Amino acid sequence: MIDTRSVDGLEALILASADGELEAAFVPAAGMVGCSLQHRGEELLGQRGGLATYVADRTTMGIPLLYPWANRLSSRQFSVAGREVDLDAASERVASDPHGLPIHGLLAGARGWSVERHEAVDGGGALAAVFEFGVDRELLHAFPFPHEVAIEVTLVEATLRVETTVRASADSDVPVAFGYHPYLRLPDVPRADWVIEAPVTEQIEVDDRMIPTGGRRPVRIERGPLGARTFDDGYLAPANSAAMTLTGGGRRLEVSLGEGYPYTQVYAPADDEVVAFEPMTAPTNMLVDGGAELTVVPAGGSHGAEFTIRVEG
Secondary structure, X not given: OEEEEEEOOEEEEEEEXXXXXXXXXXXXHHOOEEEEEEEOOEEOEOOOOOHHHHHHHOOOOOEOEEEXXXXXXXXXXXXXXXXXXXXXXXXXXXXXXXXXXXXXXXXXXXXXXEEXXXXXEOOEEEEEEEEEOOOOHHHHHHOOOOEEEEEEEEEEOOEEEEEEEEEEOOOOXXXXXXXXXXXXXXXXXXXXXXXXXXXXXXXXXXXXXXXXXXXXXXXXXXXEEOOOOOEEEEXXXXXXXXXXXXXXXXXXXXXXXXXOXXXXXXXXOOOOOOEEEEEEOOOOOHHHHOOXXXXXXXXXXXXXXXXXXXXXX
């Protein structure tokens, strides 16, 4: 099922399950952000500052795409895949973290997404859109890798699936380090009572700026109520796409990282009632660090990654 509606003056494209119990909204004119995921009429995504603030201030909300890098970088100028990156060439598009480091990419709230299809499918709906990165000269000066980014979203029965594909141009390799932040919440359930489960086993060690040091350590996150616990940590993704879950109030939200997402960040701040199990194609700062862990799409090639959010209740 499909529909449209206006959110903060922007057109949101709606996908809904055939039974109408689950509904998702994405906004092509605002960076293809997922601005809503409702189950039986109740919002499951953290709205934080809302859509208008996301567009104006490049903050994050809902399910934002973080592209071409997720989380932060240790430098604004660096070499990668044989080319020089200079983020100051698109400084108005770059947000900074409390340490002044560039964070969350260049496409927050970006216009320029072209919708290729928005249609009903068996059991729900589908949406596909493409962003031509090489068309915008400012973006290309900052990140000099002409390519296109394609997102296909499907919502069928109880599962939202987000597939992202990077397609390199015929004459340029493209480094891949993007991710998403699905900010999940459980309506009408106190944060302390939210039950989390994240079957990760290896944590990425970071310095006081949250930049990886190169070290890793074994770890176990205890399944149980969130309580007063907080998280903002990077990990190797759970083995075999095992789900990371948030449960409470008769609902269970499952995030599963499929092909293309070997890393994850778990985020649960003390000052915001959200939990994010974040799909990551690379560890934080991998564009700067480079090395064997950085995926580089060869000229003319493509690279895809997908994750799902399943809602049970």
